[in-house]
Amino acid sequence: MVAKPTDIALLLAFLIVMSGASSHARDMYRYTNDQGNTVVDYKVPPEFASRGYEVLNEKGAVIEVVPRALTSEELANRDSAERLRDEALAEEKRLREWDESLLLRYSTIADIEAARDRSLSELRIRVSILKSNRRSLKQTVENLQAQAAEQERRGNSVDVEHLRAIEAAQTEIEITDRALADRDVEIGQVAADFQADIDRFEMLLEVVELRRNMLANENR
Numbered sequence: 506m507v508a509k510p511t512d513i514a515l516l517l518a519f520l521i522v523m524s525g526a527s528s529h530a531r532d533m534y535r536y537t538n539d540q541g542n543t544v545v546d547y548k549v550p551p552e553f554a555s556r557g558y559e560v561l562n563e564k565g566a567v568i569e570v571v572p573r574a575l576t577s578e579e580l581a582n583r584d585s586a587e588r589l590r591d592e593a594l595a596e597e598k599r600l601r602e603w604d605e606s607l608l609l610r611y612s613t614i615a616d617i618e619a620a621r622d623r624s625l626s627e628l629r630i631r632v633s634i635l636k637s638n639r640r641s642l643k644q645t646v647e648n649l650q651a652q653a654a655e656q657e658r659r660g661n662s663v664d665v666e667h668l669r670a671i672e673a674a675q676t677e678i679e680i681t682d683r684a685l686a687d688r689d690v691e692i693g694q695v696a697a698d699f700q701a702d703i704d705r706f707e708m709l710l711e712v713v714e715l716r717r718n719m720l721a722n723e724n725r
Contacts, residue, residue, distance in 0.1 A: 531547055532547075532560050532561060532562065532568070533560075533561045533715075533716060534558050534560055534561065535561060535712075536553045536554070536556065536557075536558035536559075538553060539553075545561070545711075545712055545715055547719070554571075555573060555574035556574075557573035557593070559571070564608055564709065564713065565604070565708065565710070565711070565712030565713050565716075566601065566604030566605060566608060566709065567597065567600035567601050567604055568601060569597055570593045570594070570596045570600065571593070572589050572592070572593035575589065603705060604705070604709060607702060607705060608709065611702075611706060614703060614706060614707065617699060617702050618699075618703070621695070621703075624699070625692060625695060628688060628691060628692050628695065629692070631688060632685065632688045632689075632692075635681055635684055635688065639678060639681045639685070642674050642681065643678060645674045646671060646675055646678070649670055649674065650671060652667065653667055653671065
């Protein structure tokens with residue numbers, strides 16, 4: 506399902522109205538079936554429960570991660586069981602905080618895209634400044650080298666301060682080159698992080714939409 510930039514507040518308001526007769530909202534579950542597809546439903550079939558699943562609240566956010574069942578070997582190993590439990594708790598915390606952060610900061614996919622564009626624009630401005638500085642430093646080195654060459658043509662030795670100035674400018678160019686490489690990596694990482702947020706937010710919207718449709722069907 507392709508998520509539309511639907512206002513999540515409106516969806517949640519609809520859910521509240523639709524579920525008014527219930528004492529509390531029903532949790533939903535996300536698991537993987539035999540075909541490797543992700544399924545969201547009000548229950549987890551027993552044959553899939555042993556693989557582990559996620560419990561979702563009315564906003565589609567993760568509230569619990571249930572780990573897969575232990576193998577017989579793992580059951581005999583207390584350390585393995587504790588490690589699996591700790592990993593599930595850590596993943597639960599990570600997903601819950603991610604979901605809550607997305608729902609707090611954004612209402613639509615367009616909000617995330619706008620934030621991404623602002624961040625990337627700021628980084629590209631910094632890259633532009635660095636490139637401009639590099640051009641200036643390169644010109645400085647060329648000018649200093651030309652002056653040094655002229656001194657030598659006249660039979661004079663190039664003074665130490667002149668040589669130091671050339672060396673300092675070349676060092677600044679190297680530092681700027683490293684900064685440019687770092688910014689390129691940062692731009693790629695920021696773009697990837699925002700894409701992950703978009704994908705995750707689309708999943709949240711899909712769960713809310715699915716819950717709305719299921720509630721509507723139940724109340725017909």
